[in-house]
Amino acid sequence: MRRVIRLVWFDLKPELKPPVWILLEWFTFTMQLFIYGAIISQLVKAQAIGNYQQFYAVGFVVIMTFDIGSHAGRSFVEHAHEGRLPYLLSLPISRSKLFLAITLQGGAELAIMLTVPMALTLSLLGNLTVVSVVAAIAALFCLGFGVAGLMLGLSFIAFKSSDMYSAIVTGLSTIIIRFSTVLYPLIFLPPGYASVAALSPLTYGADLVRFLLGFNPSILLDPMYAVSVLVALAVGTLGLGAFLLQRLVEGVKSG
């Protein structure tokens, strides 16, 4: 286990020295929430939503979770192409421990990145219990792992063409965010949009986190349904990632 932790820390350390990207992410979130979020909440007055700034804050945290998870998945593919992955694969640890280290690193990055946005969002919401906050954070982690696994699942495209992979991931990300409930509830969407949004993992992540943080349940998906989808997504896609690490990556042509 010591080697797993060492591996996680080795990859994480450069991100923290200095933590420029993390600070920029936090700064962006703060600006979005207290400038854009504050102003747009004056324009959006829907009784079912209540304070739109709060709705927007949770939505933006979910978008950040998606971005971080997506980045972790893409980093894995980049490492395969840059030559770092062969090095990791040659280290004297088992494949399962290596995969655990990669997963933990993604989780640690997510935890660090979300610290300030989550704290600001919770302070904006107020009146929360420890259980609901912990459950909401767990849901976000589940979503983050699921998205990272999804990006890993698409990595087989990258081994054929990295340009095609980038194009597909960018296009998919755009669709997954826009056709979801991160910025607007499902019941407000036109039926055509709503049916596509039901396919987005962000819909389940955003609705579950909002439910756990005390938003109006009538505008949200059934939380049990959302939990099932998120757990299935995380387990399924991480399983696929482990499979790819074992089978596909070790078949990547070198040089």
Added chain:
Amino acid sequence: MYAVETQSLVKRYGKAYALRDLDFTVDPEEIMVLLGPNGSGKTTLLLTLATVLKPTSGSARVMGLDVIKQPTKVRQILGISFQDARGFWRHKPAEILQFHAAMCGIKKSERKALIEAVLKELELWDARNKLFMHLSGGQAKRLEVAKLLIQSPKLAIFDEPSSQVDLRGKRTIWEQILKLREKGSTILVATNEVREAEYLADRVTILDQGKSVVCDTVQNLKDKITGGDIVELELERAEDNTEILDALGKIPGTVKLMSLDKNRYKAHVSIGEAWVPKMTSLCYERRVRVSSVRVTEPSLDDVFLSFTGKKLETSDNA
């Protein structure tokens, strides 16, 4: 027991074969050099032995351990220095070596001194706190080699260890590889550089299109070439060369004879040591004085050409 043994090893990428039924062995504490042009399957073989790639079929063993069934155990006894040192852009050499040493189970108390010694030996000490992305190509390559010197594994695999490195740096790396063998490591080096192979190899395996063409010591490989030795001679009498040229051409072992100018000849012969005495006695009988004789051995490039019909060193890889 062989240090490395492969039997009918095949690695395929789609329809393309990188390794074709490769049978290959390396003895313990031997330096085996894999010589072949780009795309001959050298790197694929090394990555398969290092358990980074899985073979399509066949078997491979390292110190008796099966690379498919016991990959983690194999990784615990071998180390690999990759062809391209990449991927740690935001780390410093000292950090990278600290990490590598720790992952390979080197005791904390030994790490610092060991890393300092290796960094100094490879002339990387002054660059130890530079970011990897700021290292020159040669420095990055030396850092890649440094990992194995610190690790001292039972099987040390080097993929083109001195490519991108200047001449002085090459010599330093080669000497360190020889030292590593003295410590008891078995060494496997892939290269397309003739000088590197000649400097390091106990034996050379020539790979071409994923197959082992021939394997032997450097000297034996050179001796196996018909007409591999080149004898340049200068004779004093220059009036009528035809007769002496005919006679020289009839000496057993002469493969090709050509006139360079009116006094100088170049002969491609099978074994120079056997041909030269016959040539001198012939000249003595014919009262022709020999002004100078120079025998040169074939290079490994000539050996490669002889066995595969292709040139090894091209402008791309020389």
